[in-house]
Amino acid sequence: MTSNRRTFAIISHPDAGKTTLTEKLLLTGGAIHLAGEVKARGAARRARSDWMKIEQQRGISVTSSVMTFERDGITFNLLDTPGHEDFSEDTYRTLTAVDSAIMVIDAAKGIEPQTRKLFEVCRLRSVPIITFVNKVDREGRPVFELLDEIADMLALDVSPQGFPVGMGGQFEGVLDFASGTVARPEGPSKEFHGRRDADAALPDDVAENVELAQIGYPEFDLEVYRNGDLTPVYFGSALKNFGVTELIEAIARFAPPPRPQPAGDEQISPDRDEVTGFVFKVQANMDPQHRDRIAFMRMVSGTFKRGMKLTPSGLGKPIAVHSPILFFAQDREIADTAEAGDIIGIPNHGTLRVGDTLSEKNAVRFTGLPNFAPEILRRVVLKDPTKTKQLRKALDDLSEEGVIQVFYPEIGGQWIVGVVGQLQLDVLVSRLSAEYKVEAMLEAAPFATARWLKGSAEAMKSFEDFNRAHLAKDRDGDLVFMAKSPWDVNYQAEKNPDLTFSATKER
Numbered sequence: 001m002t003s004n005r006r007t008f009a010i011i012s013h014p015d016a017g018k019t020t021l022t023e024k025l026l027l028t029g030g031a032i033h034l035a036g037e038v039k040a041r042g043a044a045r046r047a048r049s050d051w052m053k054i055e056q057q058r059g060i061s062v063t064s065s066v067m068t069f070e071r072d073g074i075t076f077n078l079l080d081t082p083g084h085e086d087f088s089e090d091t092y093r094t095l096t097a098v099d100s101a102i103m104v105i106d107a108a109k110g111i112e113p114q115t116r117k118l119f120e121v122c123r124l125r126s127v128p129i130i131t132f133v134n135k136v137d138r139e140g141r142p143v144f145e146l147l148d149e150i151a152d153m154l155a156l157d158v159s160p161q162g163f164p165v166g167m168g169g170q171f172e173g174v175l176d177f178a179s180g181t182v183a184r185p186e187g188p189s190k191e192f193h194g195r196r197d198a199d200a201a202l203p204d205d206v207a208e209n210v211e212l213a214q215i216g217y218p219e220f221d222l223e224v225y226r227n228g229d230l231t232p233v234y235f236g237s238a239l240k241n242f243g244v245t246e247l248i249e250a251i252a253r254f255a256p257p258p259r260p261q262p263a264g265d266e267q268i269s270p271d272r273d274e275v276t277g278f279v280f281k282v283q284a285n286m287d288p289q290h291r292d293r294i295a296f297m298r299m300v301s302g303t304f305k306r307g308m309k310l311t312p313s314g315l316g317k318p319i320a321v322h323s324p325i326l327f328f329a330q331d332r333e334i335a336d337t338a339e340a341g342d343i344i345g346i347p348n349h350g351t352l353r354v355g356d357t358l359s360e361k362n363a364v365r366f367t368g369l370p371n372f373a374p375e376i377l378r379r380v381v382l383k384d385p386t387k388t389k390q391l392r393k394a395l396d397d398l399s400e401e402g403v404i405q406v407f408y409p410e411i412g413g414q415w416i417v418g419v420v421g422q423l424q425l426d427v428l429v430s431r432l433s434a435e436y437k438v439e440a441m442l443e444a445a446p447f448a449t450a451r452w453l454k455g456s457a458e459a460m461k462s463f464e465d466f467n468r469a470h471l472a473k474d475r476d477g478d479l480v481f482m483a484k485s486p487w488d489v490n491y492q493a494e495k496n497p498d499l500t501f502s503a504t505k506e507r
Contacts, residue, residue: 003257003270005341007077007298008093011119012104013112017134021104021238021247022080026069028244066296066343068326074252077343081118090263090281090402092372093354095121097280097298099341100128102247102254103231104238107133107140107167110149119154126228130250131158137190137237139168143209147217147233158229159220160213162246164235165206174235174242175202183242192241228258258341261300263357263364268300270340271488275302275310276359277344278366279352282401293397294325294345295352300366304338311362312352318362320347354402373450373503374405374418377482378442379424387438391415394436400473404428407450407472407480410464416445416472416482447482451489455499463496478505 012018065434067078079098081091095101101122122129133146140146143164151158165172165182173184173192181196202210224230232250236243257259260267261278268276281296309318324338325345338344346352357366382391397413399406405418419425425442452474453460460479464471472480481501483489493501 003339003341004074005077005258005339006074006100006251006255007079007098007258007341007343007422008100008102008251008255009079009081009098010102010104011081011095011115011122013106013109013114016104016106016109016112016115017078018104021102021132021134021244022067022078024238024241024244025076025078025248026067028071028248031122039204058138059451060482066345068343071248072252075342076248076251077341079343091118092121093280093402095127096125097278097296097343098127098478099257099259099338100130100251102251103129105130105131105133105146105150107135107146107164107235107264108138110141110146116153123228128226128254128256129156129231130247130255131231131233132238132243132247133233133235134238136164136167136170136174137171137185137240137242143213143235147213150231150233152229157218157224158233159225159230160233160235161220161250162235162243163206163210163213163235167204172203173200175200175206176246177214184205185240185242190240220254225254226392253286258300261298261366263366268364268366270301272301274360274364275304276300276357276364276366277304277310279312279346279354279356279358282352282354293349293400294347295350295356297344297358299338299340299342299344299348301340301361304342304344306336308360310358310360313357313359313362315351316362319351323347353400372420373452375420376405376422376425376447377418377445377447377450379414379416379417379445381441381443383439383441390436390438391432391440394432394438397436398428398431398474403431405450406475408474409472409482410468413493416447417442418450445482445483448485449483449489451481451483451501451503452505453479453481453499454502459496459498463499467492474505 010018010022013454057498066078066079069076069184079094081094089258095118103115103119105115119129128299131150145160150156161177163175165175171185173182175182181198182200183192184195185191186193186195213380220232221230225232232254234243234246234250236246238244250416259269260269277297277299279297280297283294283296305320305325306324309320311318327340357364380391380395382388383396385450395404395406395417398404404424407416417428432440453463467481470482472482474480481492489501
């Protein structure tokens with residue numbers, strides 16, 4: 001039986017048009033009926049998928065939300081990934097939960113550094129990619145130059161599935177190779193409202209280029225695409241509705257249904273009878289009225305039924321899942337059932353954590369959700385010292401979500417937060433204030449990086465005796481070496497060959 005689930009993410013560099021495309025996919029899929037104009041950043045109608053205060057102020061996606069919509073019998077689960085490079089860790093974990101991705105490229109800018117970084121994460125997991133070249137209604141780079149750049153920089157075969165009829169001032173629509181029709185702009189705003197011309201006469205230069213594109217690049221091959229070695233390329237403008245329908249249809253027709261997921265040496269197939277899944281994200285305070293925490297679980301196998309008991313790998317005792325949530329854009333519905341590929345939200349009070357496996361028999365552990373060593377460390381200083389307890393709770397909550405990592409030094413009272421990128425620090429201060437009513441400042445910490453320590457009990461003990469001032473415990477109580485510089489890490493690693501100083505830690 002083939003699954004009708006398609007679980008995918010959109011990856012792009014900031015400002016390539018990801019949020020606009022997300023909205024138009026939801027609109028075309030019937031999940032929302034009003035697209036919040038993303039370009040009017042000050043408008044009252046905010047982008048519907050960006051709900052956190054700091055996102056609305058800055059017009060960027062910081063948290064990855066999940067949006068589910070149905071179209072022609074297919075259920076699409078769209079995972080929104082933070083586009084900002086500072087959120088690589090959260091994004092990385094989100095990409096472990098998808099089966100395919102859409103890569104959005106700005107027609108004027110081509111492949112930008114962040115797109116490339118996210119692409120590398122997809123490549124690690126052989127996630128198949130459909131490419132969407134956005135903003136062809138504006139002046140952009142020549143089509144062949146863009147296609148060749150994708151092929152060269154990402155070492156992928158490219159297979160164009162359409163062609164823009166002119167760009168910028170000369171833009172007259174987008175030719176779709178499969179149907180041979182041209183989607184035409186209409187009205188003063190030159191949007192696409194559904195008019196398609198069959199057998200349209202193309203300007204000579206365009207006709208010539210279309211012929212070259214069809215001969216010069218490989219034909220689309222489903223198997224090669226699903227192995228992650230070829231990308232079909234679509235052209236359009238998310239803002240003006242060009243190419244959005246083609247994109248949804250491509251995901252329905254080509255994108256793989258739920259794929260097996262790695263659990264140590266074995267692969268857990270979606271056909272397995274037992275319900276299994278893993279938590280790839282935890283979000284606190286989605287509803288400001290209730291201090292709720294929602295764990296986002298990617299269903300890997302089985303059919304989940306409401307009220308079922310599942311055992312989280314972190315706890316060892318089963319929990320009953322009474323009110324699992326499905327996310328239909330802004331609305332949430334209680335899920336009675338869910339299948340492999342679905343993302344369900346499980347409300348909990350801090351029992352579930354990123355990286356936990358949930359299953360009926362507690363015999364499976366999904367692997368591949370790492371913590372990364374922070375590149376920026378800061379001390380947290382309270383403006384009101386009586387709020388220490390609230391601060392500890394807030395830091396524990398936020399580290400559980402993966403927004404920050406928190407370290408409790410063995411000597412000295414001030415806690416240290418670690419992040420991968422600067423923007424996370426702004427988010428931290430803003431959320432401490434807005435959600436926890438804790439006013440705090442961040443000041444420089446005497447350390448530059450952190451490494452998790454592993455080794456025999458004796459080796460750890462003798463290292464501890466000499467270096468207590470440089471040691472801290474993370475949220476799980478694991479020992480962490482706080483280093484003043486990368487040189488320091490290398491020096492200690494050479495001096496202590498029995499210990500490993502690790503820059504990642506499996507969740």
